[in-house]
Amino acid sequence: MASLITGLTTGAVFRRLGSKYLVHYLPLDVIFILAYLFLLSGIAFAFVWHYSEKRKKVNLDYKHGLVQLIAFALALDLTMFGFQKLLGFQMIVPLGLLDTPFSSFSGEDLVWAFFKHSYAFTSVVAFMQMASAILLLFPKTRLFGSLIALPMLVFIWLMDFFYQMPTGVLLHGSILLTAIFYFLWLYRKRLLSICWINVSSVNFHYTWLWILLLMGISAFCLINRRHPDLHPQLTGKYAVADLKIEGLSQKAKYSTDSVLTFVYFDLDDDVVLRWNDHRRQRIGRYRLSNQGRITMKWRYPDNKLPAFEGQLIGVKDGFQLKGRMDTSNYEMLLIRDEK
Structure with missing residues (x-):
C-alpha cells in the first residue's frame, strides 16, 4: 500500500507541476512518460521490497522513507496550489465570459467565477493549503496537517465531481485524497483513542429525547414554511x-x-x-x-x-x-x- 500510494502521489504531482512549469524544458510527452514511470516504480518497489526481505530473511523498514516521500509530494502540490491562488495563476475566467448569461456557464466556469469573485476568500484557502503542507512534512505534526487538509480536499473533490470538472482534475483530487486517508489510517490508533466513546457512560433515554425534540422542531418549522414554488405547473x-x-x-x-x-x-x-x-x-x-x-x-x-x-x-x-x-x-x- 505504501509503495502504490507513493507511486500514485509522486506521479500525479509530477504530471501536474511538470505540465505547467517544465514545458519550456521538456516535451509534454516526455513529462507524461516520466509521470507514469513514477507510478510504475512505486508498484515495482513493493515487489523489490518483498523479494529483499525473503532473501535476507529480515524485515526491512522502508515504510518511513516512503511515507516521507508521500508527505513531501503532497506538501509540494498543496503549496503550489496556494501560490497559484495568491498570484492569480488559478481561477482564470475571461472577462467576456463573465458578461454572458449565468445559465450559459459550464460547471467548471461556475466554480472559477464564484471563487474568483473574492480574492480574500481564496487567499484564506491558499494559506490553509500551505499551512497543512508544512505540517505534513514532519511526523509529529502530520496528523494535524492531515486533519486540516482532509475537509479541504473532500470539499474540492465533491466540487470536481458534481460540477463536471475534467476527468484528469477529478482523478488528481482522488489521488491526493487517497494519500490523506492513508495518513489517517497510519494514525488510526491515536484517532480512535481521541474519538472513542464509552458506551456505558451514555444515557440513551436522554439521547433519544434530544433526537425526537430536534426532529419535532424541525418538522414544525418546515410544515409552517410556505414553499416558494407557488405555481409549479407554471414555473x-x-x-x-x-x-x-x-x-x-x-x-x-x-x-x-x-x-x-x-x-x-x-x-x-x-x-x-x-x-x-x-x-x-x-x-x-x-x-x-x-x-x-x-x-x-x-x-x-x-x-x-x-x-x-x-x-x-x-x-x-x-x-x-x-x-x-x-x-x-x-x-x-x-x-x-x-x-
Missing part, C-alpha cells in the same frame, strides 16, 4: 411565439431587433419579460387568479412602469397569454423551453 422559461401587438405580428429578423422573446415565471411569483437580450428586460411579480387572470407589476428597470393586465390560458403546447401593457394589446403563445 419555468418560455419562448414567445406568434407574438401580436395590436393585432400585428411581430418577429425578430436580427438578434438586435427589440422583440419580446422570452418569459420567465419564477419562484416567489417572480416574472421576467426579456426582449432578445438580458440587458433589455423587465422584472417584477405576478398575481394569478384561479380563473387565469394575471397581473404583472414591475420593479426593474422602474417600478412606475405600467402593469401587465391580462389572461393566461393553458393550451396544448404551453400557455396563451393575452393582455394589455404600455397602452398596447399583446397576444402570444408561450412554449416551455426545456433547456
